[in-house]
Amino acid sequence: MRRPSLVEESLDDRTRVRLVVLRVLAVSLLVTLGARLWTLQILNGDHYRHLAETNRVREVVTPATRGLIVDDQGRALVRNRTSLVISVNRSVTDRQKDSGQAVLERLSSVIGMPVADIKGRIQFCSATAKPPCWNGSPYQPVPVAKDVSAQQALAVIEHPDRFPGVSADLQAVREYPYGSLAAHELGYLSPVTQKQLDSDGASKGYHQNSLVGVSGLEDTYDADLRGADGVQRLEVDRFGRVAGTASSTAPRSGDNLVLSLDLGIQQAVEQTLQKTLDSLGGGRARTASGVVLDARTGHVIAMASLPSYDPSVFVGGVSETDYKALSDPANGIPLLSRAYQGSGAPGSTFKPVSTLTALTNLGASTTDDYDCGPTLQVGGQTFHNFEGSSAGPITLHQALVISCDVIFDRFAYEAWLADGGLRNGRGPYQEPHEYFVKMARTMGFGSRTGVDLPGETAGSVVDRAGAKAIWTDLKDSYCRRAQNGYPEVTDPAKAERFRRYAAEACVDGYLYNGGAAVQFAIGQGQYLSASPLQLAVSYAAIANGGTLYQPTLAKAVMSPDGHVVRTVEPKVAGRIPATPETLAYIRDALHGVTSEGGGTATGVFADWPNDTIPVAGKTGTAEVEGTGDTSWFASFAPANDPQFVVVVTIPDSGTGAEYAAPAVKAIYQSIYGIGHPAALPGGRPPPELPRVERDGTFSTGAAPAPAPAPAPAPAPAASPSGVSFADRPTGAVATAAVPGTSGLGIVSAVAEPALVRGVPVRGALGRGAFIGEGDGSARGPPRPPEARGPC
Amino acid sequence: MTSPTALRSSPVPLRGRIGQLRDRASGRHSPLRRLDWPLQISVITLSMVGALLVWSATRQREIESGGDPQTFLKRHLLNLVIGLALAGVATIVDYRILRAYAPFVYLGSLFGLIAVLLMGATINGAHSWIVLPAGFQLQPSEFAKVALILGVAMILGEKHDDRDTGIRLNPSHQDVVLVLALAAVPMALIMMQPDFGTVMVFVFVILGMLAVSGAPSRWVIGLILCGILFGGAILQFHLLKPYQEARLTEFVRDNQNTSSTGYNVDQAMTAIANGGLIGRGLFNGMQTQGQFVPEQQTDFVFTVAGEELGFLGAGGVLVLLGVVLWRALSIAFDSGDAFGTMIATGVVCWFGFQMFVNIGMTLGVMPVTGLPLPFLSYGGSSMFANLLAVGLLQNVRLRARSDPYAL
Structure with a gap:
């Protein structure tokens, strides 16, 4: 407390009071500043420190x-x-x-x-x-x-x-x-x-x-x-x-x-597809695609779609003109992969699925004969065998071999009738079985395979409910078309056909009629479409004893110093609900397609070393409104111990036997080295990861993998990929060696470094190995199919 | 108090004279002892801290331009020394004698303000500086503050001291009008520069002095109301230049400022907040060394303290400034006459207003005005004027009727 002084007493009261007010004011203003300083520096400091950081750095x-x-x-x-x-x-x-x-x-x-x-x-x-x-x-x-x-x-x-x-x-x-x-x-x-x-x-x-x-x-x-x-x-x-x-x-x-993609096979597939398109001339068939899968693991070994493009146009930014050209339908949309982003009706390549349905769900027998007559009446429609051919009573095996439509038509028709036909949902027919649809779905059709690529198509599998849903969506436009017709279609006959179809669809398009069911079973019509990759996955399942894989292209992620960061293993997506015997029966029948008399692809594979590398496959010819047929061939080899699945699709070309089957054959020739150096020596994908050298480049050989690649199964004695490959070293020294291939009978999960470094020694056994070199070249190029079987 | 004549007429030899001076300086009634040391130490400390802050704010720029990094440090210290000398003069000459010269001081300041309008240089948009040879600049409006305080104190303090009649009179209406007229002239001249901030200093100095002088309350209240009305009017009718108006209004809006004014404040606040509790250390402030804060050695010098010395350092500066105000008010209380009280009151209002507006501006709570922070901001004229004012405070302190330190 201040001691009162004389001076203070001498100031008058008003002045003193106002001086005190001034003092209080001064103190409070400074306290205000102090409080603000505290807020800014202590309470909200972080916000501003961040600001200062971005300011400064x-x-x-x-x-x-x-x-x-x-x-x-x-x-x-x-x-x-x-x-x-x-x-x-x-x-x-x-x-x-x-x-x-x-x-x-x-x-x-x-x-x-x-x-x-x-x-x-x-x-x-x-x-x-x-x-x-x-x-x-x-x-x-x-x-x-x-x-x-x-x-x-x-x-x-x-x-x-x-x-x-x-x-x-x-x-x-x-x-x-x-x-x-x-x-x-x-x-x-x-x-x-x-x-x-x-x-x-x-x-x-x-x-x-x-x-x-x-x-x-x-x-x-x-x-x-x-x-x-x-x-x-x-x-x-x-x-x-x-x-x-x-x-x-x-x-x-x-x-x-x-x-898992192999350069050699990828090249073979692309070259083969290109040759096929070239042979068709410019008018038709501007697109083609092919898939090669490892049937045992689900790994993708090759996948190609034409037309393609050089991704280097994207380096440094793609120009607008280039990008337009790459997505122009007039050029065939080169950016789109038909192998996994496009789908179409699979045609008769779907028949193994129908056969499985008949044997598993419809009580068909492997030994009974079924009538392959020339036609089948379904409702008001008549379904013909391809070109009206007739084969009389035959087994399902033969039905697949010659690709008889009528037998599968009949199974589908009867199943459709059993489901209540058009009256489904009324009376006693509450829940349709839709066995064909269900079998297709369990084999991966209608849903994405889950391959490690973006933008995959799911294809489509439409059941009765789906058909109705589609109709509900489209009914109005059908009915409008029924009224107004198709004035933009120049051909009057075509326009009238469209109009009549629209008129029918307007009235009863929700009905899943017998015709649709019959079409579905032979892979035709609007209610089924599949991508080549989906078809390959389903054939891989048939080939490997029933396992549906989620395919992958990647095998492993490796650090720049060669350390394996992680391996990518295809997941098991499901199993085919069929007995091993049934699957074996189908594999045998599919082998017949390329080897038995009357087989739709027997002509194509006439010069094929069937005893060493039996190929099983199925031709398919999907009819497409407005363009030529889509040619399909789906296959696996060796038929008795499947390793590879190869599927080729060529839209707007012709029958499966005409175009797709020879292309698939050419791909197998490349894989196994028939008339070419073998792309995959030993007929097996390399079981181990490539090795990274000290300079960061890859050499072929085993990586010092913490997770050793699974040892490949010893080749069965009957394997055609056996001794014959390895026994024919040629003088050609390849730069790549694949140690531990089963074809050599050496099973080694981890190659010894010395062995890998000794590339020249082992290399002689590698890519240089030819098979059937003499036979292939002596006979010249594969002959075109002499007789076109039914699709 | 020792008689000066005794000193002059003393026959003792030189050595004895020095001894006498020493005795006088250290004696119980020595003027040195009677100086207000808390005030003096605070002022010198603030000035020295200011020297460091100015140094830190300018050295990076000087290094980059190839100059001597200590240029501003040296000049600030030189200003301090000159200013202290001026303060010494202002302390020694009895302020009651100064009163007689107040009219001349006042007229001299008007002359300076007119001169600056005629031959001044424009810096940062204001025509406030007279450029002297050898890189020196003079800002007459700073000295006008001292002159105004002296002039107004003369008028408001006179009546109180009318001891002949023994009647204590509060300032009359005429006095108030005279004060307002006296203030209006320099304010008008400064407004023409234009230097709105200094005009506002004048406004608050006049208001404070009138209030403390015991002028009729209706004047004080009336003037405050007038100020509010006037402020409203200039904003309403856009009487100010756009940038001036922007400075006034922008700080109120709580948004991201994009104009240059807003940028300044954002950078200032960022710098201060960046300091945290203990600061980044002298010469280590990212904002300061990166020269993000404009006019940092002058108007925004407080941001250097905030960033590099932290809350403790900046808070310390606030405390020292508080000591200055507190002591100045004590001097006003203790003054032997109303003239001294008026001088001290005027200085308190001047310092207080500039401190609050300057620091408040860097903290985003006051509009941006180009007012320096007393003792800390770089600038010769303001340093001289501030120290002159401190000298006047000490002058009043020395001649107070009582010695607060006496037992």
Whole structure:
């Protein structure tokens, strides 16, 4: 307490009171400031510290080297190429007196690009800036010219005084050494979109200007291939001048992806399909696709679709013209893979499923004969055998061999009648069995196989309820069409046919009539469509004793130093509800298709070494409104110990025996080395992962796998893939060796390093092995089928 | 008090004289002992801290431009030394003698304000500086603050001291009108620069002095109401320049500021908040060393304290500023006459207003006005004026009738 003084007494009261008020005011204002300071610095500090951080720190991203995609033997299908890139660092050029004008002019004369173009590339993307523009960090050098010559790069590097802010360095860009090979499966990269950055930029490690896999394996395994970008966090001042480095992380290369896909077989499939299309001429059949599966594991060994494209058009950003061309139906939509993204009626290749239905659900017998008459009356419709042929009473085995329609038509018709026919849902027929539909579904039709590729089609399997649902959706348009017709269809007869169909559909389209059921059983009509991959998976199940696999292309993810990060094993998706005997019966019948008299593909496989590599298969000819038939051939081999499933589809071509079956045969020739070097020595996919050398490249051989690949089953004595392969070493020294193939009778899960390094020694036994070389070449190219059997 | 004549006429030799001076300086009634040391130490400490903050805010920029990183440190210290010398003069000359010169001081300041309008340089949009040779600049409006306080104190303090009649009079209506007229001239001149912030300092100084002088309450209340009405009117009819208006209104809106004013405040608040409890350490503030805060060595010098010295350092600055105000008010209480009370009151209002507005601006609670923070901000004129004012406070303190330290 202050001692009262004389002076205070001398001040009058008003002054004293007001001085006290002033003092209280001063103290309270300072306390207010203190409280505000506390709030700002202590209570809300974190928010502002973050602000200060973003204010102060700029990120410069060094992209990680993306992992390779290699085939089953370690051959790179997608790799990185270095490209000499000239970049302009705007944080340097903008600070020059003329904002870099002189430097850009000099650069223009070196790289031969107009100054305006360079300026366009280095402008920052905004609402007004037209592409090309830079959407990355302003502190990051902006690439203006890729793949420049060494001379051009040197001109820049050697004169830093003349080119301040311009740099020339090596950057990794995606390279596809085999061009369009497996383009649909490998996929491509696109610059990250703002949406992706916003939604999961942080969790996935995207940065501005990151490239992201947007299709195929590049998409599915993006997280593995991507690695982690190096981030240098630069401290800058208010003017953006770099003051120091706050932190720096080195880029971590992405992991490599090892596929089950085999380069040799993939090439064989693509070349075969291309040859077939070429032989058909330009008018028809512009598309074709093929799938090769490992029947025992569900791994995809080859998958191809024509027309294809070279994914390198996407490197550095696809032009709008190119992209339009790739998605133009007039060009056959090269971006679309018919193998897993397209589907169609499978035709008679579906008959094994119908046979299974008849034997498993409809009480049919393997020994009884069924009448393969020329026609079957269903309701008001008459169903013919192909070209009206008749074979009299035959077994189901023979029905598959000669592809008799009528027998399956009848089974389907009777099942449909048993389900109540058109009266389903009324009277005693409450719950239809729909055995054919159910069998199709349990064999994977109508749902995605779950292959490790994006955008797969599910195909369709439509049951009675589904048909009604579709009709409910389309009824109005049918009825409108029934009234108005099809004025846009030029052919009056066709237009009238369409109109009548629409009129019928308008009235009773909800009815699942007998005709539809009959069509379904022989793989025709509108209620069934399958992708070649789905068909291959179902044939693999028949071949391997009933296991439906969820197919995969990837086999393993390996770190750049060769360590196995994880293996990708196809999952078991289900089992066929049929006894082993039934499946064996069907396999035998399908072998008959290529080997027995009257078999629809016997002609095609007439010159085939049936005793060593029996092939089982089924032709299919799907009728398509408005175009030519779709030619199918679905197969597996060896028939007695199936290893491979091969399916080929060629829309708008002809019968299965005409086009698809010879193509499949050519693929088998490549696999087993009949007339060619064998793509897969020993007729077996390599059981082990390829090895990564010290320099990061792949060699073929066993990886030092923590999880050793399962030892391949010893080949059965009867295996045609046995001794005959290995016993014929030729002088050709291959660069790749596959130790431990069962064909050699050596079972070794982990190859000894010495053995692997001794590649030349073992290599002689590898790819150089030919089989049937003499026979094949002596007979010349496979003969065209002499007689066309029924589809 | 020792008689000065005794000192002059003393025949003792030089050595004895020095001894006498020493005795006088350290004696019980020595003016040095009677100085308000808490005030003086606070002021010097604040000025030294200000030197460090100004140094930190400018050294990076000086390094980058190839200059001497200590340029601003040295100048600030030089300003301090000159300012302390001026303060010494202002302390020694009895303020009651100064009263006689108040009209001349006042007229001198008007001359300066007119001169700046005629030959001043424009810096940051205001025509407030007279550029002198050798890189020196003079800001007459700073000195006008001192002059105004002296002039107004002369008028408001005179009546109180009418001891001949023994009647204690509060300022009359005429006095109030005279004060307002006296203030209006320099305010109008400063408004023409334009320097709205300094005008507001004048407004609050006048208001505070009138209130404390015991002027009729209706004047005080009336003036406050007028101020509110006037403020409303200039905003309503957009009488200010757009940037001035933006400064006034922007801080009220709680949104992300995109204009330059908003940017300044955002950066200032970011810098302060970045300091946390103990600060980033001198020369280590990211915002400060990155030069994100504009005008950081002058108007935004408090942000350096906030970022680099943290809550403890910035809070310490607030405490020292509080000590200055508190002591100045005590001097007002203890003054031997109303003139001294008026001078001290004017200085308190001046310092208090500038402190609150300046720091409040960096904390986002007051509009952006170009007012320096007393003692801490870099700037010769304001430093000189501030220290002159402190000298006046000490002057009043020395001549107080009682010695608060006396037992």
